[in-house]
Amino acid sequence: LAKTTQPISMDSYEGQEVNITCSHNNIATNDYITWYQQFPSQGPRFIIQGYKTKVTNEVASLFIPADRKSSTLSLPRVSLSDTAVYYCLVGDLSGGGGFKTIFGAGTRLFVKA
Amino acid sequence: SQTIHQWPATLVQPVGSPLSLECTVEGTSNPNLYWYRQAAGRGLQLLFYSVGIGQISSEVPQNLSASRPQDRQFILSSKKLLLSDSGFYLCACNKGDSYEQYFGPGTRLTVT
Structure with a gap:
């Protein structure tokens, strides 16, 4: 399982774009990258997943360079409600063994008014 | 989409007492199931996962155990709780x- 490294915390202001970068130097060929958001006293919520290049959905974009050793979650025009912990995960579902996941400490994002 | 039910929402138990936490899933069949623990201010630690009935894999040695008696039921147990x-x-x-995991509302356990 590839280990991930993220900044411990980040501050931003409402309306700004926030980019959170995750390092995963030991990512394997079959590994996918997923990002989750967690509010206090709640379970994490899936945000986005990707394998390479760029993925975009209604809430975020995920940028993955060609070497796949890092990824960047981009949150456009954040609001106060985006204050949460964001986790980057790397793993592989192939082989029928389930998705053994490692949630690191995550990045605490504080959005200020 | 899947819905996960967990109970109880909160639990206060004395050291040495037994534990049983139950999780049930709606809206899907033959899911992979997971138990995580999160200490205050920390990330999630994967405890157990299951890819089918009776199939349990343990990620962390501890005094906890898990069972999957039915396809959409996952139970976390302990014979004697520690602080x-x-x-x-x-x-x-x-x-x-699918790489998208759905999480339940969680159980906050305090061992006193």
Whole structure:
């Protein structure tokens, strides 16, 4: 399982774009990258997943360079409600063994008014 | 989409007492099931995962155990709780071909 490294915390202001970068130097060929958001006293919520290049959905974009050793979650025009912990995960579902996941400490994002 | 139910929402138990946390899943069949624990201010620690009935894999040696008696039921147990077992316990599921895990509301366990 590839280990991930993220900044411990980040501050931003409402309306700004926030980019959170995750390092995963030991990512394997079959590994996918997923990002989750967690509010206090709640379970994490899936945000986005990707394998390479760029993925975009209604809430975020995920940028993955060609070497796949890092990824960047981009949150456009954040609001106060985006204050949460964001986790980057790397793993592989192939082989029928389930998705053994490692949630690191995550990045605490504080959005200020 | 999948819905996960966990109970109880909060639990206060004395050291040495037994534990049983239950998780049930609606809206899917043959899911992968997971138990996580989260200490205050920390990330999630994967405790157990299951890819089918009776199939349990343990990720961390401890005094906890898990069972999957039915396809959509996952139980976390302990015979004797330790103070270090306190934490926020989360059940999650995903389908075998999806990286998106769905999480339950969690159980906050305090061992006194």
